[in-house]
Amino acid sequence: MKTIYLDHSATTPVDPEVVQAMLPFFTERYGNASSIHHAGRDAYDAMGAARESVASLIGASPDEIYFTGGGTESDNLAIQGYAGHPVNRKRGKHIITSKIEHHAVLHTCQFLERQRGHRVTYCGVDGNGVIDLDELAASIADDTILISVMLANNEVGTIEPLREIRRIVGDRPIAIHTDAVQALGEMDIDVNELGVDMMTLSAHKVYGPKGVGALYIRRGTRVGPIMHGGGHERRKRPGTENVPGIVGFGKACELLARDGAAVRERVARLRDRLVEGVMARVDDVVLNGHPTRRIPRNASLCFRGCEGEALLLHLDMAGICASSGSACTSQSLEPSHVLAAMGVPIEIAHGVLRLTLGKGTTEEEIDYTVDTLTSVVDKIRGISAALGV
Amino acid sequence: MKTIYLDHSATTPVDPEVVQAMLPFFTERYGNASSIHHAGRDAYDAMGAARESVASLIGASPDEIYFTGGGTESDNLAIQGYAGHPVNRKRGKHIITSKIEHHAVLHTCQFLERQRGHRVTYCGVDGNGVIDLDELAASIADDTILISVMLANNEVGTIEPLREIRRIVGDRPIAIHTDAVQALGEMDIDVNELGVDMMTLSAHKVYGPKGVGALYIRRGTRVGPIMHGGGHERRKRPGTENVPGIVGFGKACELLARDGAAVRERVARLRDRLVEGVMARVDDVVLNGHPTRRIPRNASLCFRGCEGEALLLHLDMAGICASSGSACTSQSLEPSHVLAAMGVPIEIAHGVLRLTLGKGTTEEEIDYTVDTLTSVVDKIRGISAALGV
Amino acid sequence: MAIYTEKVMEHIASPRNVGVLEDADGVGTVGNPVCGDMMKIYIKVNGDRIDDIRFQTFGCGAAIATSSILTELAKGKSLDEAMAITRDTVARELGGLPAQKMHCSNLAADGLHEAIRDYQARREGQE
Amino acid sequence: MAIYTEKVMEHIASPRNVGVLEDADGVGTVGNPVCGDMMKIYIKVNGDRIDDIRFQTFGCGAAIATSSILTELAKGKSLDEAMAITRDTVARELGGLPAQKMHCSNLAADGLHEAIRDYQARREGQE
Numbered sequence A, B: 001m002k003t004i005y006l007d008h009s010a011t012t013p014v015d016p017e018v019v020q021a022m023l024p025f026f027t028e029r030y031g032n033a034s035s036i037h038h039a040g041r042d043a044y045d046a047m048g049a050a051r052e053s054v055a056s057l058i059g060a061s062p063d064e065i066y067f068t069g070g071g072t073e074s075d076n077l078a079i080q081g082y083a084g085h086p087v088n089r090k091r092g093k094h095i096i097t098s099k100i101e102h103h104a105v106l107h108t109c110q111f112l113e114r115q116r117g118h119r120v121t122y123c124g125v126d127g128n129g130v131i132d133l134d135e136l137a138a139s140i141a142d143d144t145i146l147i148s149v150m151l152a153n154n155e156v157g158t159i160e161p162l163r164e165i166r167r168i169v170g171d172r173p174i175a176i177h178t179d180a181v182q183a184l185g186e187m188d189i190d191v192n193e194l195g196v197d198m199m200t201l202s203a204h205k206v207y208g209p210k211g212v213g214a215l216y217i218r219r220g221t222r223v224g225p226i227m228h229g230g231g232h233e234r235r236k237r238p239g240t241e242n243v244p245g246i247v248g249f250g251k252a253c254e255l256l257a258r259d260g261a262a263v264r265e266r267v268a269r270l271r272d273r274l275v276e277g278v279m280a281r282v283d284d285v286v287l288n289g290h291p292t293r294r295i296p297r298n299a300s301l302c303f304r305g306c307e308g309e310a311l312l313l314h315l316d317m318a319g320i321c322a323s324s325g326s327a328c329t330s331q332s333l334e335p336s337h338v339l340a341a342m343g344v345p346i347e348i349a350h351g352v353l354r355l356t357l358g359k360g361t362t363e364e365e366i367d368y369t370v371d372t373l374t375s376v377v378d379k380i381r382g383i384s385a386a387l388g389v
Numbered sequence C, D: 001m002a003i004y005t006e007k008v009m010e011h012i013a014s015p016r017n018v019g020v021l022e023d024a025d026g027v028g029t030v031g032n033p034v035c036g037d038m039m040k041i042y043i044k045v046n047g048d049r050i051d052d053i054r055f056q057t058f059g060c061g062a063a064i065a066t067s068s069i070l071t072e073l074a075k076g077k078s079l080d081e082a083m084a085i086t087r088d089t090v091a092r093e094l095g096g097l098p099a100q101k102m103h104c105s106n107l108a109a110d111g112l113h114e115a116i117r118d119y120q121a122r123r124e125g126q127e
């Protein structure tokens, strides 16, 4: 059976151009970027070029880009590394975030609360998943040192008002971190326009390789390492650099700069076709997240009377890869913390299906998906019919 | 100019068979291993197979293998994760290690001393780089919770007596961690025979990809995560798994199981030819590390009257990649902490050159290297001649 | 990730005995929609035997598969034999279930026991 | 890693004016072997000019390259001009040096100044 991959927010196929860019660094240009000899210098230079292409995509300068092992590590480095820096610890122990962050942010904040004596405010969101700016403004205290709010949500796709957060913070000495893992490639991003001090990126969500990420750290922002070892990445992230991965991330960013806008437009059109198709043919469906301020690839839908996992297993049997919530919570049974924060009733939240499109998605795939989904929902509702949910 | 790569302890070329094994996971089998659909299950299964081949190489069971972003992260996870676990913190705050550990271990221990209230004993070594077991035994205290001693040293190649450390510890509730990054592939390793509770591995030192490592954690050993996020790697290491990298690491271990012993024998013979060749033609050279209990690939030599970096730059001009000390300290000017601990006089220690062979090394390369080194040492000694060092 | 056995997937794809028995002798309802798993088991009893059985389930794959296989296991059994079917029996028949599903979604045996108790209560009411 | 400019590498490969001036008018010795960088500068002075210059260096690439280029810079210069050559001059001439080498291995200008002072001291001794 042909695979129809509609789970691009979980991960993306690596672009063949990216693979081509990476390949020489496995077997020919394999030097350790810390080595002084020509093989090492070659690796170091390739990494520098990648750093430039990542930086230029988000309006940063290359020396503000720190490569890591992925989005999760970048979130941890930003939050643990900033809050744990001796100078910042002395300045204060209050952190503000939102209730709909990725677990990499939420669990890191909870860890700081439990084991490092920090105080964390988790701001609520409205029914569209947009952070409550009044609550955020009101929660700023004298000892607030850090605000971490994601740029786009991974489950419902809502884009958060980072620029307004910067306006609220003004020039208080509070760092703003944003997890832009789901936003990269889905919107134009400029760290200066957004006014953020740190930004988390991950390669595998933008047709780059898994296991590579970056943290943008604005010059002058005090962030200590969370791991210790060699002096790599200007003493912020030790360990032999994943040169092929970093080169691949650089290439992926180059492709986004080249093709990103066109892809976005196409994907948004297909996403709208999908949502409208489903809405037209299936009753009792709602679209989660903001109706317009959302990333192009995301369609998050709740089907009353269906359970999300059952939906996605049936879609899977028809070759369609989808998700209910985020991949990393698929092992848990809790319904989505994001939908809960948005006020979606829990019995509705159980029926969530996330379809996330990509640059390879076709109109035929979308039409097939609408057809399949229509009959799958019918079938599942048939099994649960008389339960009246 | 042809490259003669004699820096395999810094990193290795990825084996073409490993690249072949990885390739499908970039563009075709690209699922997120946490996804429930078939693409996710496929990735998950591939990761499981890799986990088995890593485990079986060191006599562990697959559920004791935790994949990480590299050797440095594994060292941090072992030491921070064990010492920081609430139960272990309550049990004690004393850690024993050696003076010749990799910076990933040393700097992590120093961090725990500085910021987490731990007490660390750094045991000395003898002139061959072998840890002082009497000092280690004498330093065990009531609140000792962890001993971390590397299996093979990255600079001088000496193999450490882990089995004896286990004997000394007996059944006291002290965990033993060993950094086996340089030992893997260079000797037979069995976690049960060695009696260790944690073991650090890194793929890129054994013809696998950069940016992938593993930590063996014996069942029942209390290790908490050092990063927070999703429930990946049985809640010890969050973040979307680097599936191609992990598959590559698995393949690399498979190749070691198949060819390792034969490669070792060949490499040891070539290494001996190199050392004997240099000794026969150059005066005032010493071999650092244990004369026999050393990993096959390592030749660490001190040339009186030469400075290591000058040596390696001249070798580099002749196409030969070597190192002075370890790659990750090449940015620092401190002479090697390893040679210092071994009692090598500092002015001699400045003249260290590390040549580490690999499975692609040929006899011709060795002979060319001996010739080149002979004339390079002559030239450099010519520049410094009258200084009497 | 690794999740369900082939047997489970097969039951999810083609669940047996889905639906309502209009003239059921006993009905068991377990779970609640807030937990995401809800199940209704209908039985028709003839003498001491379960002659027919149907289920309706709102829930994840495990909830559907356990319901489906339970109906297969229970059909034709005596009430005592049916009462001896446990969650473990169901999980074993399916070739195992993921740990996190064992306790939350594996409700079918409870539903059957409820249905049998309902049948017995109705009979006692008649006596 | 990125380390040396091409100019630096070129001087490491072919250092100029290596060796001893047996009849030197001034000799400057700086650094010490424990630091890993040690340097000796020999000058021959004619009138007010540095007529000839040689160096010996034990040290890393930067130490060798800075010594070598310094001898090029100083040759033919008046003593005053030579005294005006600083570590920065040397680093600039080489197209820059890595930060960690600026302070430790960039000793050549110091060595030259020492040699000039030695020459001046000897002359004063003669007067």
Ligand SMILES: Cc1ncc(COP(=O)(O)O)c(C=O)c1O
Binding pocket: A009, A069, A070, A071, A072, A073, A075, A102, A104, A150, A152, A153, A154, A179, A181, A182, A202, A203, A204, A211, A212, A213, A328, B238, B239, B240
């Ligand atoms: C919003 C967000 N943040 C962080 C992450 C974690 O990134 P990674 O999988 O690279 O660790 C993800 C995806 O998993 C995400 O969607």
Ligand SMILES: Cc1ncc(COP(=O)(O)O)c(C=O)c1O
Binding pocket: A238, A239, A240, B009, B069, B070, B071, B072, B073, B075, B102, B104, B150, B152, B153, B154, B179, B181, B182, B202, B203, B204, B211, B213, B328
């Ligand atoms: C002994 C030892 N431990 C740890 C490491 C760190 O491993 P990685 O480079 O994979 O972070 C290395 C190599 O750099 C090493 O030689």
